[in-house]
Amino acid sequence: MKLQLAGPASGVGASASGWARWARRCLLTVGAGILLALTGAVGARGASPIPEGSALWFACTEQSFSGPFSLRCPLPYDPLYLQTFLNAFSRFTPENEFKMVYLEPEENRFNFALADQIAEFARVNDKTIRGHTLLWNEMMPWWLAHPLLPWNRNDLTAVMRTYITTVVSHFNTLFPGIVTEWDVVNEPLTGMGTLAWSPWEEAIGPSYIELALEDAHAADPSARLLINENGADVPGPKSAALLALATSLKTSGVPLNAIGFESHVTPDTAPTLDELVSLWRQYAAVGLDVEVTELDVGDDDGVDDPAAKQAILERYAQACRDAGNCVGFTVWGVADSYSWLGPNTNALLYNSSFQPTPAATFVHRVLSGSPLLATTDRRAGRDRQVRDIRTGGTAVQASAHARN
Ligand code: XIL
Numbered sequence: 001m002k003l004q005l006a007g008p009a010s011g012v013g014a015s016a017s018g019w020a021r022w023a024r025r026c027l028l029t030v031g032a033g034i035l036l037a038l039t040g041a042v043g044a045r046g047a048s049p050i051p052e053g054s055a056l057w058f059a060c061t062e063q064s065f066s067g068p069f070s071l072r073c074p075l076p077y078d079p080l081y082l083q084t085f086l087n088a089f090s091r092f093t094p095e096n097e098f099k100m101v102y103l104e105p106e107e108n109r110f111n112f113a114l115a116d117q118i119a120e121f122a123r124v125n126d127k128t129i130r131g132h133t134l135l136w137n138e139m140m141p142w143w144l145a146h147p148l149l150p151w152n153r154n155d156l157t158a159v160m161r162t163y164i165t166t167v168v169s170h171f172n173t174l175f176p177g178i179v180t181e182w183d184v185v186n187e188p189l190t191g192m193g194t195l196a197w198s199p200w201e202e203a204i205g206p207s208y209i210e211l212a213l214e215d216a217h218a219a220d221p222s223a224r225l226l227i228n229e230n231g232a233d234v235p236g237p238k239s240a241a242l243l244a245l246a247t248s249l250k251t252s253g254v255p256l257n258a259i260g261f262e263s264h265v266t267p268d269t270a271p272t273l274d275e276l277v278s279l280w281r282q283y284a285a286v287g288l289d290v291e292v293t294e295l296d297v298g299d300d301d302g303v304d305d306p307a308a309k310q311a312i313l314e315r316y317a318q319a320c321r322d323a324g325n326c327v328g329f330t331v332w333g334v335a336d337s338y339s340w341l342g343p344n345t346n347a348l349l350y351n352s353s354f355q356p357t358p359a360a361t362f363v364h365r366v367l368s369g370s371p372l373l374a375t376t377d378r379r380a381g382r383d384r385q386v387r388d389i390r391t392g393g394t395a396v397q398a399s400a401h402a403r404n
Contacts, residue, residue, distance in 0.1 A: 050320055050367040053130060053330035054348075055294065056085060056092035057338055058118050067114045071097060075337060080354040085334045086125060088350065088360070091180075093130040093293070093330055094118055095340075099139040104163055107143050112170060119175040130293070130330065131171065131179045133228060134164050135212055136186035137198035144199060156203040161215050168219035181224035181328075183260055183293070184216045185209050189229060193241030209245075210254045217255035224327075228260035228293055233279060234271045243279070247286045258327060259283060260293035263316060267308035268300045276319035284325035291328035292316050296339060296347040306346040310359040313349060317363040329367055 059065040060073035061082040085092070096102070097114055104110050122129050143149070144159065151159070164184075171179040188209060190196045200208040209227070216225050232242040242259065249256045263270075271279075280290045295316055297309040313331075320326035333339040335350035344352055349360035 049369055050326060051090050051128075051328050052088070052364065052367050053091040053093060053328065054085060054089045054334045055095040055330070055332045056118075056334065057095050058097055058114070058121065060334075060338060061085065061121065067097075067117075068102065071102070071114070078354075081334060081338070084350055084354045086127075088356070088364075089127070089334075091128040091130060091328075091330075092122070093132045095332075096139065098129075098131055098167075099133060099136065100144070100163065101139045101141050103167055104144075105141050107141075107159070108162075110166055110170075115171075116174070119171060119178050122178050123175060128177070129171075129179045130328070131168075131182040131223075132293075133183035133186035134167065134216065135160070135184065135198070135200055135208070137196060137200075138187075140199070151199055151203040153203050153205075156199060157208075157211070160200060160204070160208065160212060164212055164215040165219045168216050168223065172220035172223070179220075179223065181226060181257075182216055182220075183228035184212050184225050186228045187230060187262075188227060188245075189232065189238050189241055191231065191236075191238055193237035210249060210252070213249070213254050213256055224257040224289075225255055226258045226260045226291065226293075227256065228262060230262035230264055230294070231269075232259075233261045233263060233276055234269065235275060235279075239279065243282055246283065246288055250286050250288055256288065258289035258291055260291045262294035262332075263292050264294060264296055264298065264332065265312060266298045266300045267305055267312060270297070270312045270315070273315050273319050273322075276316070277322050280319065280323035280326060284323070289325045289327045290323065291326065291330070292320055293328070293330050294332040295330065296332040296341060296345075298341050298345060298347055304346055309346050310357060313357075313359040314362045314366075317366040321366045321369075329363070 057071075057073060059067060059071055060075065060077070062073075063077050065072055094115070097118055102111065103115060119129065121127075168179075168182060185208075188196055188198075188201075195201050195206055200212075204211070213225055216223065227242070227246065229238070229242055232239045246256065246259050265271075283290050295313065297312045299305075317329060320329050331348050333348050335352060335354050336345060336348050337343045337352040339345050339347050341347050346357075349363060350356055
């Protein structure tokens with residue numbers, strides 16, 4: 001195809017002043033183009049989008065569902081669930097369907113029927129999946145967790161390695177590029193910072209964590225591997241222990257890419273912006289990324305304070321943007337009515353009518369790297385200074401969020 005630059009119409013009306021006008025317009029157009037390119041470049045600098053995800057209850061995306069009873073959608077089918085998910089999020093975490101109780105319900109009998117449907121759903125809708133979770137001390141099959149069936153180290157090591165290798169290679173082979181990461185170990189620590197009890201920990205000992213990471217890496221070398229933990233973003237023994245564990249794994253060359261911070265918080269328990277950013281930068285210093293993996297904001301002592309909750313959802317996005325090594329942001333549910341905390345908890349980004357809250361807009365803009373001046377601390381009911389993402393300085397803004 002030939003590109004043509006259209007000059008002024010030739011012929012009788014093509015006067016000298018016509019050419020001058022045309023030349024001026026050309027100059028203006030080129031100038032505006034350069035300006036746009038420059039401002040675009042400034043806006044985009046250091047602002048690669050941070051993927052935004054949600055937990056997905058797969059059965060709620062379907063009009064009829066034939067999977068296990070316990071995985072049926074807790075609410076009647078509503079097409080807005082799927083629509084909201086597809087529009088608002090680029091990836092998802094199957095809320096329960098990839099847990100061991102469903103994938104290996106009987107020893108050595110794997111069941112990928114539903115999980116494959118979910119991976120296919122991701123593929124056709126151009127979404128990726130956070131695989132959640134390979135090892136956890138909950139939602140385990142009875143044959144593994146039954147207290148009257150203790151394991152010896154060798155047998156349980158074999159069970160663990162077979163499970164991880166089978167599951168991770170299954171998706172790597174059949175759905176390449178869909179399950180881009182795995183929570184290899186979920187909630188390994190107690191509040192005191194010691195290793196939490198699990199059959200794995202009991203029979204294999206602390207080395208189960210590095211063994212698991214190594215096997216997952218061997219089964220899919222391109223998958224990002226995480227340890228996922230709750231309550232480890234608030235200063236305290238758990239936070240310190242996780243940083244120490246992650247540092248020691250990383251410095252010993254164990255294939256660990258990132259730490260997932262679940263962040264099931266309340267306004268009173270949520271860490272401050274500074275606490276989050278400085279903690280996450282300590283992970284960056286040892287070469288690890290971080291992610292927010294299950295964010296929701298519950299009530300303090302049964303008190304629902306929607307404005308405070310919104311401010312905290314925003315705070316996490318801001319921290320994720322500011323830390324520099326935060327590579328994912330996932331909320332634990334598409335919309336409030338589907339939250340595991342119960343309906344109408346105002347815990348998430350979309351309300352029970354699937355309407356975006358102001359925090360949804362703010363979070364999206366922050367994570368996509370859009371310039372955004374400031375937000376209002378609605379909790380305090382007054383303005384406050386916040387970082388200006390574009391300049392790194394501070395700005396005060398009285399109004400609520402700019403809506404898209
Ligand atoms: C929760 C699900 O949301 C519930 O539906 C299920 O009954 C229990 O598990 N930390 C995790 C998630 O890592 O897997 C949990 O999900 C929430 C706490």
